Amino acid sequence: MTDYSEIPLFPEDVLPSDHRSGFVALVGKPNVGKSTLLNAWAGQKIAIVSQKPQTTRHRIRAMVTLPDAQVIFVDTPGIHEPRHKLGEFMVATATRAVPDADLVLFVVDASQPPSKEDHLIAELIRKKGRASTMIALNKMDLVTSDVLEIRHTEYSALLKDALLMPVSATQEDSSEELLSTIIAQLPLGPRYYPADQVTDQDERFIVAELIREQILQQLHQEVPHAVAVMVVDFKERPEKDLIYISANVFVERESQKGIIIGESGRQLKRIGKAARQEIEQMLERRVYLELWVKVKKKWRKDENELRRLGYALPKKR
Ligand SMILES: Nc1nc2c(ncn2[C@@H]2O[C@H](COP(=O)(O)OP(=O)(O)OP(=O)(O)O)[C@@H](O)[C@H]2O)c(=O)[nH]1
Ligand SMILES: [Mg+2]
Structure with missing residues (x-):
């Protein structure tokens, strides 16, 4: 469960009664585009991105505040088989984010079929996820519509109850559509951070x-x-x-x-x-x-x- 007592509450009288909010953990194997998605929603670079796997090492929050919703996106390190203590730290950081989230967004790469790592991560989410789960089938720009359909079936099979949405983190309209769907899945709730705060990182x-x-x-x-x-x-x-x-x-x-x-x-x-x-x-x-x-x-x-x-x-x- 998220320890909300840690988080300062900023009640605002003007919030509509159907205001939604929550923590959305971006979880997946390395290099699938989790940080790129986070930055797209934040509208600025909060998390660094590279073409190499294992770029992100920490949990990084980015807040998206709208008149009727606040989404706290939680970027996590890619889950992989660790080869040293830094890797163990990274995997533990990502794993911990799963039960803490109001919604787990399992990010996968449409340009590849599911790998052993994807199967393991799906199992982790099934076991530890507390609330709803969605699958973001990212990098859809890299495949034809026929291949996308095949990937849709393959990745949906990993988490049968999860809603899957294709997306391209590098195309603005695409990530905005996914944002609306995410917000619709969040519970009614307050604004946890001031409207002008974009990240928890200094x-x-x-x-x-x-x-x-x-x-x-x-x-x-x-x-x-x-x-x-x-x-x-x-x-x-x-x-x-x-x-x-x-x-x-x-x-x-x-x-x-x-x-x-x-x-x-x-x-x-x-x-x-x-x-x-x-x-x-x-x-x-x-x-x-x-x-x-x-x-x-x-x-x-x-x-x-x-x-x-x-x-x-x-x-x-
Ligand atoms: N073509 C394409 N490339 C993408 C897309 N999203 C991300 N990328 C690229 O994929 C690479 C990895 O992106 P990251 O955002 O660093 O991936 P990550 O999942 O955060 O990786 P880790 O931090 O290592 O776990 C970068 O070169 C991005 O530019 C997309 O939708 N389409
Ligand atoms: Mg990253």
């Missing part, structure tokens, strides 16, 4: 994520997965009319440090420049960004390091 976290996003987009194979980013300084510099940000980029090995820095520091410069532009767009301010690449051996396997880097593992029972 600016420092989003800045660190935007840096990690560039590393995911610009580097290949294992290197981006071995990266953790921490903002260590975030200061106003009024005399220069900018914000000074300094961040540590942690990797697991010296060789990875070399790859990120690149020849004559060129790779790091490219990452820094692109990240700075994204950060400036988010903060709507000029930014001076400094990046420091450091080695923290095997941090993904070390529970203490994980906690220090903001990946707090759930307590063992």
